[in-house]
Amino acid sequence: MSSLSDKAADGRPGTGSDAPAAGAEPAAPARDSRVSLWRMLLRDRVATAAAAVLSLVVLTAVFGPLLVGSAATEQDLDNTNQPPFSFDDGWLGILGTDPLGQSVLARLVVAARTTFSVAVPAVALALAVGALVGMWAGYHRGLRETLAMRVADIIMSFPSLLMAVVVLYVFSPSVANLVVVLAITRIPVYLRTARAESTELQSRLFVDAARTFGTSSGAIIRRHVFPIVLPTLLTLATLEFCYVMLAESSLSFLGIGIQPPDVSWGLMVSQGRSYLQTAWWLTFFPGLAIIVTTVSATVLAAWARLATDPAQRWRLTLPRRARRARNAPAPQEAQS
Amino acid sequence: MFHFVRRRMLSSVLPLVAVLLGVFVLARLTGDPASLYLPESATPAQRAAFTERNGFDDSIWQQIADYFGGVFQLDFGESLRTGESAATMALRAFPATLQLAGATMLIAAAGAVVIGSWAAFRPNSLADRIASFLSMTAASVPDFWFAITGVWIFAVGLGALPTSGVSDGMLSWVLPVATLAIRPLGVLTQVVRGAMVSALSAPYVRLARSKGAGSVRVVSHHALRNAAAPALTVAGDLTVSLVNGAVVVETIFGWPGIGKLMIDSITGRDFAVLQAAVLLTAVTIFVLNIVIDVCYALLDARVRETATV
Numbered sequence: 001m002s003s004l005s006d007k008a009a010d011g012r013p014g015t016g017s018d019a020p021a022a023g024a025e026p027a028a029p030a031r032d033s034r035v036s037l038w039r040m041l042l043r044d045r046v047a048t049a050a051a052a053v054l055s056l057v058v059l060t061a062v063f064g065p066l067l068v069g070s071a072a073t074e075q076d077l078d079n080t081n082q083p084p085f086s087f088d089d090g091w092l093g094i095l096g097t098d099p100l101g102q103s104v105l106a107r108l109v110v111a112a113r114t115t116f117s118v119a120v121p122a123v124a125l126a127l128a129v130g131a132l133v134g135m136w137a138g139y140h141r142g143l144r145e146t147l148a149m150r151v152a153d154i155i156m157s158f159p160s161l162l163m164a165v166v167v168l169y170v171f172s173p174s175v176a177n178l179v180v181v182l183a184i185t186r187i188p189v190y191l192r193t194a195r196a197e198s199t200e201l202q203s204r205l206f207v208d209a210a211r212t213f214g215t216s217s218g219a220i221i222r223r224h225v226f227p228i229v230l231p232t233l234l235t236l237a238t239l240e241f242c243y244v245m246l247a248e249s250s251l252s253f254l255g256i257g258i259q260p261p262d263v264s265w266g267l268m269v270s271q272g273r274s275y276l277q278t279a280w281w282l283t284f285f286p287g288l289a290i291i292v293t294t295v296s297a298t299v300l301a302a303w304a305r306l307a308t309d310p311a312q313r314w315r316l317t318l319p320r321r322a323r324r325a326r327n328a329p330a331p332q333e334a335q336s
Numbered sequence: 337m338f339h340f341v342r343r344r345m346l347s348s349v350l351p352l353v354a355v356l357l358g359v360f361v362l363a364r365l366t367g368d369p370a371s372l373y374l375p376e377s378a379t380p381a382q383r384a385a386f387t388e389r390n391g392f393d394d395s396i397w398q399q400i401a402d403y404f405g406g407v408f409q410l411d412f413g414e415s416l417r418t419g420e421s422a423a424t425m426a427l428r429a430f431p432a433t434l435q436l437a438g439a440t441m442l443i444a445a446a447g448a449v450v451i452g453s454w455a456a457f458r459p460n461s462l463a464d465r466i467a468s469f470l471s472m473t474a475a476s477v478p479d480f481w482f483a484i485t486g487v488w489i490f491a492v493g494l495g496a497l498p499t500s501g502v503s504d505g506m507l508s509w510v511l512p513v514a515t516l517a518i519r520p521l522g523v524l525t526q527v528v529r530g531a532m533v534s535a536l537s538a539p540y541v542r543l544a545r546s547k548g549a550g551s552v553r554v555v556s557h558h559a560l561r562n563a564a565a566p567a568l569t570v571a572g573d574l575t576v577s578l579v580n581g582a583v584v585v586e587t588i589f590g591w592p593g594i595g596k597l598m599i600d601s602i603t604g605r606d607f608a609v610l611q612a613a614v615l616l617t618a619v620t621i622f623v624l625n626i627v628i629d630v631c632y633a634l635l636d637a638r639v640r641e642t643a644t645v
Binding site for chain 1: 473
């Protein structure tokens, strides 16, 4: 009896090693448990900068249009194609003006909202559908798995941009249609990842135990599989955000994405293209906005992949000097 | 090996049919070709004659059956615009894209192996950080923006390169290939770097080092071979998405390839040409996937075992 209770007491701190990542924070080894994700982020200068830039872009997309008001659509034909970095026209002219005298800065801010209003729902939709179907297919295996993977193969085997071109040509190019098309073409990415992880998880001991106790498969997926798959999927979603944003701007550039009264970064590049020789700022700044946002998201995703992986997390919690010293002779991975 | 390839080909037939069917139905939803190809003054009788001649008055099932019947006899229909055989048009445009994609992947792969191995050799060194940051940026550049910025600097500003077309020999290749290569180069460099970092810390590399192998030999003979598998997977996916890039690049540079042909036939409602081009692209992608799987098996004995069972 006493040995049994001893075992139970001993067993608790050790659960972390049985189900890595399952217990996210509290179950991690003692040294790591004091370092919250937040403090870990602040320690990495590059990741902090990326997070700051990304937050700024998100805040701009949410609140920016309120600040610039109607400046994005205000035409001023006395001030057309003004070069950037001149303050003659107030701070809104800092990035120059377009052929209608509209402020490029104000248009960038409004376009940020349009770009996000396509990319965020598209990523969320693809993530939700892909994760659900993927976990379900991976947990049940058999026919359901084969079926889901075949459908994913079909979608993946066709270049996504071409599919979007065909679909958007059939249905009018609106924000809602863009979201649906981009989501459908990206679902297989999440589906494959979720399936791979849940296939592996469903053979693990703690899932077996839950099954033995008579837990329904829905509850097992929700409570035992989902929390472990989630960090991977969220990291993937950050990267996918970049992809979707680039795809949206490509479509807008080709003229079948966002349509003219609205404005997105890709559309701004496309509209500025005919003024390339006289007004380079019309295409340069929207492109720069896309690059800066994408790079920040990529850096943050790379950091998150390390931070959510128990086997790799030590790389971020070590003091900077020690980290450099330990990295140089290439340490062995904790997994092997 | 033969059995393995044959099984892969059989399992590829279903997706091929599905893709073709999807494009067939979607293309027919884009609108009535009669209103695009006949003058507005055309009488209803003329319209009916046009529709009947091209078989658009049959039920969609009948059209599908006719089309697939034709495909099995390698008859892909005729272009509505030029009256030429759709297969001829697609095959004529195909080499241009294939050359473009081949040159691109060659440059991207070679660059990624060199830069990635060099960065992985001393993880976290200054060179590694610079290479990592540059490859991330390269992977984030929108291709259309890169293309027109390149035109602005090198064609308009310096006058060194042509703005579009294929008439200037090698010079006309520079901008399209650079535009297409930038993203694969960035992504592949990151993958090669990651794979090489873990390969270089593996026991067999340390054994090779302790036996006195030089660093070049360790990288080229021991580490690279084992780091090749993940890079190969990503390279395959990148080649598929190269078709995406080709659509944009061929439109901007007026490159007479399959991407431009597809965009033109969508806007021109030239169904037969679109389907032929899509089928050709899809078949190419499937062949590519099989080639990648075979390369996998050649590289990795463990995969080869399961493939022959």
